[in-house]
Every structure is written in structure tokens, then in C-alpha cells.
Amino acid sequence: MKRLSVFLAAVLCGAAAVAGTEGESVPRVVPLLDRASRMPGSLFHSTEEKVGLKSSYPSAINVVLLSYKDGRCALIDTGFGPGLQRELAERKIPCGSISAVFITHIHPDHVGGLVAEDGRPAFPKAKIYVARREYEAWQRDPRRAALGKCFEPCRERIVLFDFDKALENWGLLPLLYPGHTPGHTVFKIAGKEAYFVGDIVHAVDLQVPHPGYCAKYDMEPARAVASRRELLMRGGVWYGSHIPFPGCVRISRAPDGTFRAVPVN
Numbered sequence: 001m002k003r004l005s006v007f008l009a010a011v012l013c014g015a016a017a018v019a020g021t022e023g024e025s026v027p028r029v030v031p032l033l034d035r036a037s038r039m040p041g042s043l044f045h046s047t048e049e050k051v052g053l054k055s056s057y058p059s060a061i062n063v064v065l066l067s068y069k070d071g072r073c074a075l076i077d078t079g080f081g082p083g084l085q086r087e088l089a090e091r092k093i094p095c096g097s098i099s100a101v102f103i104t105h106i107h108p109d110h111v112g113g114l115v116a117e118d119g120r121p122a123f124p125k126a127k128i129y130v131a132r133r134e135y136e137a138w139q140r141d142p143r144r145a146a147l148g149k150c151f152e153p154c155r156e157r158i159v160l161f162d163f164d165k166a167l168e169n170w171g172l173l174p175l176l177y178p179g180h181t182p183g184h185t186v187f188k189i190a191g192k193e194a195y196f197v198g199d200i201v202h203a204v205d206l207q208v209p210h211p212g213y214c215a216k217y218d219m220e221p222a223r224a225v226a227s228r229r230e231l232l233m234r235g236g237v238w239y240g241s242h243i244p245f246p247g248c249v250r251i252s253r254a255p256d257g258t259f260r261a262v263p264v265n
């Protein structure tokens, strides 16, 4: 039964394939919507650029499902949780078939879904991968202490990783892009120039052409701006936690040097 579930999950994962297909550790990427949202313009500020802000910008809370040729399934982030659970149920993907969850950073809209509403682990067989730097910064941060409830039920399954070293056979390379949080992680996805960029942007329409703008959620705005600019220089395809669903854009650069985000569906 378990094998059948995993096989079913893999087939379903494949139905919405986006990323590459070669090699066992090259995942297919399936965006899942935890919650649609808009970000108010009043959330954004810049010390170096001034443009007319809109009253709000389209946004979302997204998760991606990674599926592998050998049947493994994993997630990057979990959203708050209820929307993700609905998405998985609709695709008939059992939570027990998720064998890894990769965390970009420790905020409630990224780790909230690690626990079910009854307080039990939402993904009982998954290893939970978190950057050591982010985990240790979180442990020292009293403002984020309440999020311990998300990690407590799966404490013995937490795997702390360092940056710039591929994560086993998961086809992910974790890269440090700090500023939103001290250990904010971008995952480069094997097979293509594709990245899961976490909270590098909260309003893609504003912050790609004007990367000097930060949301008030960025803990260290100057570092967040530097990280955003550095990642924009890489270009490629971005899957973002807060890019309007399906949460995927291609970054391009205009002749005048400004960047644009073109939706990929």
C-alpha cells in the first residue's frame, strides 16, 4: 500500500512537471498554493529609491513539491499549513510519503505547516532540513521563540546543514542570502538555472524592478537589499514563497540594466 501511495504521488507529481528530468536527483517542481494574499504598499520602504507605491501588490504563500524519478517526494517550506494539506489531499499525496522538508527560514508562514492542527507532526516520516545558521539565530531570538511549537514534535528528525554544499541526493544546493533573516536560504534546484528564493521578494512587481525596496518583515534591510541584488544578477527562474501563484517567474535584464520578472506558467 505504501509503495502504491508513493508511486501514485510520483505520477501525480509528474503531471505538472516544470523542472528538468535527467538524473535521479533532479526533481520535478510542482507549485502548491497555501494561501492567496496581497501585500499592502504601506509595507514597503526604501532608503535609496522613491517610486509611487500602489495601495497593494498581488502576492501569495506558496510551497513547492519536489518529486523524484525513484518515487521520493519532498517539500520546500510548508506555508501556514491548512492550504498545503488541502493541496496534497486533492492530489492524493499522503503526508507520510513526504520524506524531506527543506526550510528557507523560520517564520510562521514557512514552518507553521510542520504541525497539524492537533499539534502532531504533519509529515511524520520527513527529515526537516534547516540551515545551521538560521536555526542557531532563531534559538537566540526571543521574538521567534513561539515557533518552537513547530519544531518540538519533530525535533529528532531535524537535520542542520551548512551552505554551498549539495544536500545528499536531493538535487538542492543551499545558498546563503541573508537579510530577511540571518540564515535566509535560497535553494538552487539541480538541472536548470532555477532557484527557490524564499522571501527574497514579497511583492515581485515592485521589488524586481526596484530591489532597493524592503518589506518591513526584513530583519536587516540593507543586507536584504544586497541579497536581492546579488540574486537578481544570477537571473534564471525563480520560485518564490510570495510570488503570485503559481509563484514562478523568469528574471530578465533590460538594456538599461533594470530587471524584470516574467511569469512562467
Ligand SMILES: [Zn+2]
Binding pocket: 107, 109, 110, 199, 241, 242
Ligand atoms: Zn514569508
